[in-house]
Amino acid sequence: MELRHLRYFIGVAEELHFGKAAARLGISQPPLSHQIHALEEELGVRLFDRSSRNVTLTDVGILFLAEARATVAQAERAVTVARRAARGEVGELVIGFNASAPFVSRVARAIFDFRQGWPHVHLTLSELPWDAQLRALADGTIDVGITRSFSRPTVTPEIRAIPLLEERLVVALRPDHRLAERTTLSLTDLRREPLVFYTRDLAGGFTDELFKLFRAAGVEPEVAQDVREVSTLFGLVAAGVGLTIVAESLCALQAANLVYRPLSDEGARSALWLLHLKSASKIPCLNFLDLIQRECVAAVAA
Secondary structure, eight states: OOOHHHHHHHHHHHHHHHHHHHHHHTTTTHHHHHHHHHHHHHHTTEEEEOOOSSSOOOOOHHHHHHHHHHHHHHHHHHHHHHHHHTTSSSSEEEEEEEEEEGGSHHHHHHHHHHHHOOOOOOEEEEEEOOOHHHHHHHSOOOOOOEEESOOOOOOOOTTTEEEEEEEEEEEOOOSSGGGGGGBBBBBBGGTTTTEEEEHHHHTTTHHHHHHHHHHHOOOOOEEEEEEOHHHHHHHHHTTSOOBEEEGGGGOGGGGGGGGEEBBOTTTHHHHHHHHETTTOHHHHHHHHHHHHHHHHHHHHHH
């Protein structure tokens, strides 16, 4: 039995006239009559009562009609889903990101535009440090990673790392702190200042790289507190527990009632990187990669 046999049966069942059904289906009447007879033979049941004047459904035919319609409709849905999946309109996209990524306007815009452009793709966002992103990419748990690093991250040959943007590092501090009067700061200005850092196991190397910057400047950082949430980081600075250093994009968090002063030290810059498997073939993933890179190109051009 083929789908066309069910469509022939449905056509006759709805018209209750072989001639009209044949015209509707675009075939001649004799082959249609033959196909219906063959279907009845295959099923071993009579679907229609025929007379010289009337064609009516049997009780079996009435029940079979509901199932035939459901089967044809499901097949058509399957075709639609397959075609939409081929265009990337359905499916799933999983993005792993570092804590600061959502505050970068280019990233936030790309995610927003993706949701608007492909609303039926199931989008999952997961905060992961960069080493966990690498493992998740390798085992297929995520499709795309967004991570922060002072330099090109070390990745396996199967993974491509694409720079999205580079930005300055800034010191976040209370507006009544003595250093807030300065327009720029250096790492040596932070000597003996209590500092709040994002905990190393979540920072994806960012905190370790900050420590290297401090020590290259001859300063040993004084850690007042390690935190696991960005909101806690800013909250403790606002509470006067210490200062912190963040990427410039996080200056958008004005609600913390803080001020931000750029670091003038050489190397006091951080980059955001896009990670994905070179063999990535999922259409939603490819669509997002194209979108976010176009977003970054447009931002640079502007």
